[in-house]
Amino acid sequence: MDIDAFVAVHRPAWDRLEHLVSRRGKLSGAEVDELVDLYQRVSTHLSIVRSGRADALLVGRLSALVARARSAVTGAHTPAWRQLARFFTVSFPVVAYRARWWWLGATLAFLIVSWVMGAWIAGDPEVQAAIATDEEITQLVEHDFADYYSENPAASFASRVWVNNAWASMLMIISAIFMGLPVPYFLWTNAANVAVSGGLMASRGKLDIFFGLITPHGLLELTAVFLAAGVGMRLGWTVIDPGPRRRLEALAEQGRAVIAVALGLVVVLFVSGLIEALVTPSGLPTWARIAIGVVAEAVFLAYVVVFGRRALLARESGDMERAPDVAPTA
Template sequence: MMSAERFEAERAADWGELDAALRQAREKPERLGADGVRRLGVLYRAAAADLAFARRRFPGDPLLGRLEPLVLRGRAAVYGRTGRRQSVWQFMKRGYWVRLAERPWLVLAAWALLMGPALLGFVWGLVDSPTAAGLMPAEFQGAADPPVEGRDFDADEASAFSAQVMFNNIQVTLLAFAGGITYGLVTVYALVFNGLILGVIAGLAIGAGNGIAFLRLVSSHGPLEISCIVVGGIAGLRMGWALIRPGVLRRATSLRREALPAVEMAIGTVPYLVLCGVLEGFATGPELPVWFQAGLGFALAIAFWTLVYVRGSRATSRAGRSRRASPAAGRAALR
């Protein structure tokens, strides 16, 4: 027959892990990440079952006085409503980057779906420009001819162009995001299609000797703009994968679980799309040196993905290390 001491010895590691997770949720909840939140729920439900068992088998044992407060704290964290919500500034400062870093393999998949076709389109535009240009959609035909070197933009034209590009980029990114509801098929199409068009345009422009003009057209905003489209793809693939591989959950439940993080990523990307529109309207003309335009564009993209690593990946890694170390808390959580 199991004694209270043996029961506590067997379950203390999980109780200690729950205690550590609850402390982290109270002090720095953003470090838990999606996996940490799910693990917290699992630990709480297991502790609640342990409490019910202990009440039946060990009534009046001091163990109950230590386990009951832990379960109450867990219930408040899992089911209670918190009065402190993450502010917009806190989300943009850290939460957004954590969301992007939660699924590293989706980041790689989105980049591959965009840049793989872009590379093929670039080669196609170089080696078979008549066919590549002829098969491009009509709305992109003019884009194959970069602007004439030295052309000036007046303020009204630049402002209108900036607004047009801003809304177009938001539309492309949100299409990649919303396509997740189609099991990710529309997301994949949006990434592949836009990557192919980008590559073909680059191949046609460079093949025609207009490489410098092409750089003026895209380099100041293009790297960050591509990053934003990739983020929309990550959000869409996240929802699509939830439908394809729901695990033990129903597909509707799995989708709801991933929809909020995906929406947060899409909304959090809008300010960077606005920045891309401003740069495309005001930093693509001949007034600025092309080396400055290219340097500005790549610096912004590098800064963006550096933040994903520094504020996202590191926070996710710290949460993982904390979960692995927390069983060592064991008995200390209850004594």
């Protein structure tokens, strides 16, 4: 093959392809069709040149041109920072917002159960005696409950709390595999634990200490648990009522939404763990510690409502942009 003649014949096509690639995003419909056609032709030219004894510079130029044209035709991958920004401004908040009634229901059920059970324990000495001896209750109320937050170094305590809370939330999410049926049991267990501690503290007139220690981190921590419970139950309900979509398609979309919540809660629980390790046992006045917890909770709820509602109005589902199980159908 006469390489000089080959270059002379096909150089105009290469130059034209380079021009179209440089104007990507500003092409008309006809120019897009031309771009695709030239990309295919120049790819063939590259194969022919590689099969012969062509100049390495020519092979390099055509390889780079074909790679740029392929990116223009197929679309470049979204930068990682943009995907991360989309996750925190669209995917996580819109999934949380869409499931808001589910985790609000979980919140109300938890509060009712824990409050009723706690009042029952606080007002009935026989129930208290069935839970622990008088000496054990005194030890819990006077020492153990408060010492729990300060007996370990802050860094190790924060990491342990983070892992424990993340595990509790993951159990809620994993239960989605079983249509969310185990979620009420997990909520009941957590409500019972809170009720026992609160009831025993109230029975000895220490309810102010109980709320002073549990409120700073508990608001955000329990909200994360309720959110995990809500999306888990919502996935289970999708099996029963998939809506206008096919059941498998609806399950796949909601399943990916559950994963988005799981990843987002890692950050939420990390913040909660920091508050529990650094703020709850600190020497700040009780009102200041509670205020920090309230502010953290308010910021999170505002974040979900503002970004979630905005994404919902933009008809975002929180699903990935190119879901693998969805294809155009007629």
